[in-house]
Structures are given as structure tokens and as C-alpha cells.
Amino acid sequence: MYILLVLPVIIAVYLIYIYNQFVSLRAQIKAAIQEIGNQLKRQADLIPNLIGAVKGYLKHETAIFDKLTEARKNALAAVEEGNAQKMSEASAKINQVFTPFKAILESNPEIKGSDIVKELTMNLSDTADKVMYSRRLLINLALQYNTLLSTIPSKFIGQMFGFKEEAGLKTPEGQSDWLEVSSTETTTPKVDL
Amino acid sequence: MKSDFYHEISANRFKSGVIMVFFIAFVAVVGYVFGLANGYGPSWGLMAFFLSLLVAVFSFFWGDQIVLSLSGARLADKKRDFNFYTVAENLCLGSGLPQPKLYVLEDSAPNAFATGRDPKHASICATTGLLTKLNRTELEGVISHELSHVQNYDSRLMVITSVLVGTVALLSDWFTRSLWFDRHDRDEDNKSNLGIIIFILAIVLSLLAPIIAQLIQLAISRRREFLADASAVALTRYPKGLIAALEKISADYEPLETANRATAHLYFVNPFKGKKITGMFLNLFNTHPPIEERINALRTIS
Numbered sequence: 001m002y003i004l005l006v007l008p009v010i011i012a013v014y015l016i017y018i019y020n021q022f023v024s025l026r027a028q029i030k031a032a033i034q035e036i037g038n039q040l041k042r043q044a045d046l047i048p049n050l051i052g053a054v055k056g057y058l059k060h061e062t063a064i065f066d067k068l069t070e071a072r073k074n075a076l077a078a079v080e081e082g083n084a085q086k087m088s089e090a091s092a093k094i095n096q097v098f099t100p101f102k103a104i105l106e107s108n109p110e111i112k113g114s115d116i117v118k119e120l121t122m123n124l125s126d127t128a129d130k131v132m133y134s135r136r137l138l139i140n141l142a143l144q145y146n147t148l149l150s151t152i153p154s155k156f157i158g159q160m161f162g163f164k165e166e167a168g169l170k171t172p173e174g175q176s177d178w179l180e181v182s183s184t185e186t187t188t189p190k191v192d193l
Numbered sequence: 194m195k196s197d198f199y200h201e202i203s204a205n206r207f208k209s210g211v212i213m214v215f216f217i218a219f220v221a222v223v224g225y226v227f228g229l230a231n232g233y234g235p236s237w238g239l240m241a242f243f244l245s246l247l248v249a250v251f252s253f254f255w256g257d258q259i260v261l262s263l264s265g266a267r268l269a270d271k272k273r274d275f276n277f278y279t280v281a282e283n284l285c286l287g288s289g290l291p292q293p294k295l296y297v298l299e300d301s302a303p304n305a306f307a308t309g310r311d312p313k314h315a316s317i318c319a320t321t322g323l324l325t326k327l328n329r330t331e332l333e334g335v336i337s338h339e340l341s342h343v344q345n346y347d348s349r350l351m352v353i354t355s356v357l358v359g360t361v362a363l364l365s366d367w368f369t370r371s372l373w374f375d376r377h378d379r380d381e382d383n384k385s386n387l388g389i390i391i392f393i394l395a396i397v398l399s400l401l402a403p404i405i406a407q408l409i410q411l412a413i414s415r416r417r418e419f420l421a422d423a424s425a426v427a428l429t430r431y432p433k434g435l436i437a438a439l440e441k442i443s444a445d446y447e448p449l450e451t452a453n454r455a456t457a458h459l460y461f462v463n464p465f466k467g468k469k470i471t472g473m474f475l476n477l478f479n480t481h482p483p484i485e486e487r488i489n490a491l492r493t494i495s
Contacts, residue, residue, distance in 0.1 A: 028289070035286065126279045133287030136430075141289075 018148075018157045025145040029166055032138040033084045039134055040087050043094060043127035044075040050120045057111050061104060067097045084138060088169055091131040098124065135169055142168030220245040230392050253349070257308040257316055261296060266318045269295035277324050280333050281317060284340050288428055293317050293343060302447040303327065305461040307339040307348045315343040323461075326445065327438055334425060334435030335461055341424035347417050415482050419490055432491045439491075443484040 047068055055065070075090040102121060105111050112118075145166050149158045221242040228237020271278045274297055285292045293307070293315035303323040309315035317339045327335065342348045426432045442462050449460070462484065 122275060126275075126283070129279070129283045130286055133283045136287045137289055 015157060018154045019161060021148060021154075022145070022158060022161070022163050025141060025148070026163070026166070029138065029141045029145060032134055032141055033082065033087075035134040036084055036087050036091075036131060036138065037079045037082060039127055039130040040075050040091050041079050043091065043124060043131060044072045044079070046120060046124045046127065047072045047094075050117070050124060053114070053116050053120060054105065054111055057108060058104065064097065064101055064104065068094075068101060071097050084135075084169055085167070088131070088135050091128065091135075095128055098128070139169050142166045217242075217245065253310055257310065257314070257348075260306075260308050261316060261318065264298055264318065266296035266298040269297050269319075274324060276329050276332055277319055277336070280329065280336050281340070284333065284337050284428060288340065288344065290340060290344060291315075293340070295319075297321060297324065300449055302449040303442050303445055304449050305335055305339050307342040308351070309343065310349045311346065312343050315348060317343070320449070322445075322447070323442075327441060330431065330434040331438035331441060333429055334431070334438045337425035337428040338421050338435065338461060341421040341428065342417070345417075345420065345424065347421065351417075418482055418487060422487055422491055423494065426491065426494055432494050436488050436491050439484050439488050 051065055051068060058065075071090070071094045075087070075094055078086040078090040102125075105117060105121060146168070148154045149163055149165060221238055224241020224244075225235055225238025227241070228234060269278055274295070277297070278295060281295055282292060284290075290312050293309065293312070294317075296316055296318035298318055298320045300320040301322040302320060303326045305317065305319040305323055307315060307317045317336065319335070323335065324332070342351070422435060425435055429435070439462075
């Protein structure tokens, strides 16, 4: 007798719980995409500062400056569009140009001694890390969401309310999902205590 | 491989819950037996229960503050501790955890610990030795290990456990003293067999209590170190960073000055490593698994 009363309540509670999970995950995915955009914009905005700081020392390296500026433009366009996949590709492109650029900076003794350049390169590497970690968060969230959407019984609730699969991110072929850092770059700056 | 690892996390979280309940029950039962043996009746069990509950509640809300103020750490600064600050920021970004408060402890021995009752009220503390001796990738390994302690609610369990261990030690101390001084007054009117059995049991318990409590504390922290290492790698996806950090730290033989018996299990590696502790219980009473075992476990992941 009681089961007739209790069962609908249990079903209703379960339904609300799963529905809320879908909504909350979707909101988190949106926030993660926005985070990638914010960090990528920060990374892109650091580039002109760095170029400005070292241009005087590197008069013959105009080719790499052009490449960096182009990668930056590309990144800003991706941020404007708000497409996660394009943003993460744009970030990968910046890193591709930035790594040989860093080697140039390190080989130049005049630049190596500059505190501003050191701070800017440190911040640029750090924002690259931040883009990578927010990408990773997006991948995880999309995986969670899509698993919920494709497993029984949450699948039926998802279909009932018309939740669509999230694209997530593709990891570029042959590229590992972490950044290798050179040892010179990672030596901790001296802390005066 | 990966699903094994996630299964391990949930299994370990369940087990740690069981241990926690067992611990509280243990304190109450010990108090109860002590009370009976002393002739005060079962009220002692209740007293012990409320006392331990009070201490546990206190440690739940203010345990992290106590630990941090005892260690004398200062708040970290983004400019001054750039790598520490940004690495923690990034790992939180990747795991979706809220940013913990970051502290720096002035000590040249490389070590770190996490504390706090949940991810929203967490603090991570690193020594200046850790920040200067490790590079960014290695630091990332250590900080993600500490963040894993926060994420798995280890930091809560650890703070509470250390206070519970303290309570048990206090209780048994108190009992042993009262046993030797009060006992003979009541010997005349309490000669039943039951009284003697309880008396013997109480002596055994009073001897065992601190040892059992200590062993539980060790069981918790040893297994948890492996789990935190594994979750750290799930976060950074770069076991080599943590392995390199462990190797560097194990080559360093400086003991941490501010650590004591009650806070030892909080740290990234055993803070007493430099000091020679000899005796038959050497291995049993070590708060951390040997670093080589941790490195080997990490190698099997990668």
C-alpha cells in the first residue's frame, strides 16, 4: 500500500537530482570554456609586452617577431569566436613559436639579465600552463557529462529534457598533454628572506 | 588501468570512514572500561565520549589554525613565491578545486603539508627549503600531492586523527595514574570475579590504547601517501615530476625543526628522516612509507 505512495516520490527525487546534475555540468563546461578564453587572452596580451622589452636587443630576429604577432592575432580571433577547440589550437600555436623564442632569449646574455624579461617569460609560461589546465578541466567535465548522457538510466532523463552531447576537446595527434620545461627555465628565482 | 585507480580511490575513502567511526567507538569503549574498573560505573564511558566529541568538534573547526600557528608559517605572496603560488593556482584550475590558502614556512628542510576540514577551508604550507631546492615541475608534483590530500578529505581526517590520538593518550595516562592511587581504597568491597576481570582488562587496555591509536594513525597515513601520490599523477599526468621531487628530497638529510610527534603525519615526507630512531618498532612507528616504495609505485603508473 505504502509503496504506491513512496515509489513516485523516490522517482521524482531521482529525476530532479539527475536533471540538476546535467544543468550544473553544462554550466561548469561553459565556465571552463570561458576560462580557456580568459587565460588565452592574457597569454596573447603578454606577447607585445615581451616583444617591446627585447626588440632593442634582437634587431635581426624580425621573422620570429612576425610569427609571434601572427600567433597572437590568431589567438585573439579564437577568443572572440569563443570556440574551445580553436582556442586550444591557437594556444598550441603560440607555444610552438614561443619555445624557440625562449631559447633565443636564454642564449642572449644581455636579455638574460633583465628582470622585466624574466618576469614576462615566467608569466607567459605560466599562462600557457593555465590554458593547459583549464583545457584539461573542460575535457574532464565533458567526459562526465557525456557519460551521464549515454548511460542508463540517466540517459532517459537526458533525452527527456533534450540535453545534447558536448563536443569537449580533441588532443592534437602525437602531442602529450603536459608541457616539458627546460631546466634553466625552471630554476627557482632566488628568494630573499 | 585507469578504472582500477578510480576504484582504489572510492575503496580507500570508504575504508577511511570506517576507521574514523572505529576510532570514536574505541575512545568511548576504553573510557567505559576504565570507568567500570575504577568503580565509577558506566558514566565514565559517557564522559569519555563527550570529551572526545568536544575535542573532535574543536579540532574539526580550528585544528588547521592550531597546526598552522604552531608551525609559525607566513602567508605566501604571488610576487615573492611565484612558482609556488602559480603552480597551486594552475592545479586548482585543472581540478576544479577552490584555491586554498598558501603558507610558507621558514625552514631549509624541503617539506610541505596540507590541512583544513574541506576543500573550501584548506591550507597548503611549503617550506622555503622546498621552494628553493625544487624546480617548477617537481614543485607541481608535490603541490598536487598536497591538493590530493585536500580533495580526498585526508587533511580533515588527519587533523581529527591527531587530536583523537592525543585524547586516547591523555585518557590512558589519566587512568593509569588513578588506578595506582585510588585502587586500594575500594579493594575491600569490590572482590567479585567480574571486578577482577575488568580490572585486568583495563590494565591491558591502558597499555594497549596508546599503541593501537598510534598504529591506526600510521595505517591511515601510510596508505594515504600512496593514494595521494596516485591522485597527484592523475592531476599532473606527469609522474616523472613527482618522482624527481621525491628523489631530490630523499637525498636531503635535514630534519624539519618545527615538526613534532603529533604533526609528523601531516607532512609530504617524514620530517624526522635525518634523526636516528632506533629500536624494534622503527618500521612500525614510521609515519610515512619509505620513499623508494613510493617511487616504485609511481613507476608502475607511468
